[in-house]
Amino acid sequence: MATRPVRRTSARSLVGLSAQARARWRTMYAQTPYQKLPWFDPGPSRSTRLAVSTGFLPMGGSILDIGCGAGSNVIFLAKHGFVAHGIDISPGAVAAARERASKARVRVDVREGDALALPFADGSLDGAIDHGCFHTLPIRRRAEYATEVRRVLRRDGRFVLTWVAREHTGARGPPHRPSVEEVARALEPKFLFTRTAFQAEREGGGPACYLAFLLRRSTPQPPRM
Structure with missing residues (x-):
């Protein structure tokens, strides 16, 4: 699939994460080797593998991993013929992802x-994945996040969202563990649900209850005459 180059956006009135949140994530990667962070998995997430194997993500398309960490999903996408992009708020995560991609001999854009x-520019991506970013965001900003993801996707763009659900009761884990209903409220009507949530098996020693939605970017309905 031919893709347009991803352009940097012009200045917008969006307000990003707080300085405190930025500092927290940067400190985590600065003080701890990424391999020892509780969310690190050397391989791709189950939901990403599913989205690729079923053709949910358009083959050869431009896909963004939001909160890519050390780059496991980005590397997997690049190996399978996608134009792979990744962002992370931590410079340490970005450096780790770039180093791992270089060793894997794949070309990725991680920043x-x-x-x-x-x-990213409006409508510049074919799809996006989020494995563990959504549930770290402040509750009051979930809908804002969904709007921002929708903005960068093309018409009928695909979104794979995976989060630690409220059903996970382990001592470790994100502070905001939303239910399926809470996630749906944040995403609708910006996205259309194409698959129901599933419960994933324990991955990489992490939380045992990951849930995932496979979604499609909604388009405004024309006014009725």
Whole structure:
């Protein structure tokens, strides 16, 4: 699939994550080797594998991993013929992802970026994935995040969202563990649900209850005559 080059956006009135949040994530990667962080998995997420194997993500398309961490999903996408982009708020994560991609001999675009102010032009991407970013955001900003993801996707763009659900009761994990209903409220009507949530098996020693939605960017309905 031919894709347009991704352009940087012009200045917008979006307000990104707080300085406190930025500092917290940067400190985590600065103080701890990425391999020892509780969310690190050397391979792609189950939901990403599913989206690729079923053709949900358009083959050869331009796909963004939001909160890409050390780049496991970005590398997997690049190996499978996608134009792979990744953003993370932590310079340490970006450096790790770039180093791993270089060792894997794949070409990726990984840069520092804010999930609430994505550095991509309107309608410039075929799809996006989020494995573990959504549930770290402040509750009051979930709908704003969904609007921002929708902005960068093309008409009928695809979105794969995976989060730690409220049903996960482990001591470790994100502070905001939304239910299916709460996620749906944040995403509708910006996205159309194409698959129901599923419960994933434990991955990489992490939380045992990941849920995933496979979604399609909605388009405004024409006014009735």
